[in-house]
Amino acid sequence: MLKPERLIDESGVRVDGRRPDELRPIKMEVGILDKSDGSAYVEFGGTKVVAAVFGPREAHPRHLALPDRAILNCRYHMTSFSVEERKPLGMTRREVELSKVIREALETVTFLEEFPRASIDVYIEVVQADGGTRTTGLTAASLALADAGIPMADLVAAVAVGKVDGQLILDLCDVEDKYGEADMPVAMAPRFNSIVLLQLNGRMTVDEFKRGLALAQKGIAEIYRLQREALKKKFSEFTPAEE
């Protein structure tokens, strides 16, 4: 995609018509797959992600199993058709890194010590990429974990903030990410206001960083609300068992 002349105009309207502090249209659905223990589909505008969770199940290979807690495996992967130019199969350097940071973010909220010697496997598949895939993936993965019944301290909600043409913006799309001045994905466990993932690409002043974090927090609060709504919707038809 070519660089647009400007990423934000003087009245504060971005390339896709949003205000600087506006999220993209978000869609969330929980429990979309039958074969996995938990699953979720999350859409942030053009970014579409499916996440599936298996486990707790036997850890493979066996020597990786830990005696006092479960291991959390995470695979973030982009399908070859998710980007404009075909992405070759297999894990690229970037995907390996994102798998690691997503795993570390999820490890902070899951009670892994409940399942010694087991493994919990999280698969995140990016169906279409339009910026913010790691944050969308993390949002979907935490929904899938909750759907699978894994004990968790809180859900994880994530969003990116960035800077284009000197202005702070929320929830970057692909063009803003590519041609902007900074991109900062933030993931939080909103209940305890704790940050579980924070990366920064590009440059921001200290003041911009602080304002950016506040902006991200505002977006995360909204995403958290949508996550809870999606989970409640799936389980609303449940009635107490006749035990």
Add this chain to the structure above:
Amino acid sequence: MPIYFSEHEVVLPGQLLSDNGKRSGEGTYTLGGKIYAAQIGFATIKNNKVTVIAFKAAYKPMPGDRVIGIISDVRPNGFEVDLGRHLTGIIRIPDREEVKSMKLKVGDVVYVKIRESGLSGVIIDRGSRIRKIESGLLIQLHPSKIPRLVGRRGSMINVIKKLTGCDILVGKNGYVVVNGPSPESEFAAMKAIRMIEREAHTSGLTERIERYLRELLGK
């Protein structure tokens, strides 16, 4: 004690349930003296403890639980039992001759009781009988559906047993063995069990299962 939920409200991970951290039960955790939900389920007070009855949860072995397993290894000092999913149970027998005399082979299905479960693994009680299951259909369900399959004081399982004439053994770990007089009755029982698995969260299921089985068996 102040509580922040209504009886049988659907709660989500991270939701504040109570200020009294000493009364935290299953499906919850405490942080800073407060109780939060750890799983999706119905919040309720059980035995004076705030608990969450999870909709979906992995099986956690408890002492005294009766489970069905498959022998996965025979060793000089005992057996290893596959309890489905991530769990492996151990039967410890100090006497080698006794191991031989039990005549259990890899692949045999056994009905056993759990004695102890913790960091040392799942230990199977040798005092109560280790029952080898000779025949029947082995079905695996999600362990969270087992309470529904049994029903209140066995109401659901008794309906299936009565109508099909099958003997049904239920392991809390999610394995079920159906043993019946004819293949038709066994398949009918299996179909009913699969229907319970699919519709576990709906109400009035016992009546529907009864109707379904009568239709299936032409009674």
